[in-house]
Amino acid sequence: MNQTLGVAVVKKASVKDVRRRNRALILRHVWLNGPTSRSEVGAATGLSAATVTNVMNELIAEGAVREGGFLDSDGGRRRAIVTVAHDAALVIGADVGETQIGVKVFDLAFQPLAAREYPIKGRRIEVAEARAAIGAQVVSMLAELGASGDRVLGLGLGVPGIVQELPDGRQLVHAEVVGWHAADFSGFGDELGIPAYIDNGAKSTTQAEAWYGAARGVEHGVMVLVGEGAGAGIITDGQLYRGFSSSAGEWGHTKISLDGPHCRCGRTGCVETFVGASAVLDHWRGPDETWLGRETEGVEAILRAWRAGDEAAGRAIDGVVRHLGLALSNLVNLYNPQKIIVGGWFGDRIAAELLPDLQSAVRSFSLDQPGGEVVLVRSQLGPDAAVLGAATLPISHFIEYGAGAERLT
Secondary structure, three states: OEEEOOEEEOOOOOHHHHHHHHHHHHHHHHHHHOOEOHHHHHHHHOOOHHHHHHHHHHHHHHOOEEEEEEOOOOOOOOOEEEEEOOOOOEEEEEEEOOOEEEEEEEEOOOOEEEEEEEEOHHHOOOHHHHHHHHHHHHHHHHHHHOOOHHHEEEEEEEEOOEEEEOOOOOEEEEEHHHOEEEEEOOOHHHHHOOOEEEEEHHHHHHHHHHHHOOOOOOOEEEEEEEOOOEEEEEEEOOEEEOOOOOOOOOHHHOEOOOOOOEOOOOOEOEOHHHHOHHHHHHHHHOOOOOOOOOHHHHHHHHHHHHHOOOHHHHHHHHHHHHHHHHHHHHHHHHHOOOEEEEEOHHHHHHHHHHHHHHHHHHHHHOOHHHHHHOEEEEOOOHHHHHHHHHHHHHHHHHHHHOOOHHHOO
């Protein structure tokens, strides 16, 4: 329902819309809850047995779903097992990170089959170089697997910025942290001969966490990623919140100081200038080039010094906990999440070592009621979360629209 000047306009769903919705409901349940049965699918989706049977038969004929064997029975009628045909096709996830582009090939059960990495020097990369690198990695991995592009359901690309969808179908990426200003990714899939889907990396990672990780079943939550920079994905009513033009979640560039450090985005006082890995290392040792390109080593070094009682390391660690707690409290007061999932390569180390302290900091800065309700947890997906998140993009599109069904074996 759309509302304009107080007048409700209701668009009646067509038969095609209803069929697509039913297909998506059933396929999503099988994908995320399989192995299952037709009766369980009906109970979970609220669809009639006849509808489940019709759609399931179509999915089996399509090659997306497979039926065989039986679930354990308590004495009643045995229920046939329904599951995703994991070997029916391949999906590829690619993530443009802070120091490298990671690319992996998965089967439809998200089991990794091949992986490649491409280093990014100086945290800047030209769009043409990124496109060429991903293309070369895809060709290399498919050759390794003895597979053709026709077997690939799609490639998902996670990027560190805002993905703008234009009315003419073009996709522009605004990612100042890697030097992209309205970078045009139109025709990327055509170049590869594979359907390509692009989204902000924090959003795609949040989707993966909601499907398979700590955000599973969460109706209202926030996934935060902390590395060199910081980003967030917001879940509301069980759905990823995008905002008016899909830029919601640029939490790392919200401000927690009027005269704070200069940020890569060209402004000052951004969250990432206080909680990003390099910012914390600079607070410990002072701004120098010691850890440039070796930030993960630097983080382990400061944690060792902190455990050994080093006072400077203690001040830096205390600072990141307080500033991250303050930044997260703003999300708590704005969105009232039931859960905040902390991830990203640096965020994961913070959560592993300091989650109780971070939880206390969030509550101390938040309003009492939402602050007392929210629970902080560590991401369950680990270092592969971003690439896995990217790989969910073609799967999500296939579930919703059936796009790429002709590529199933």
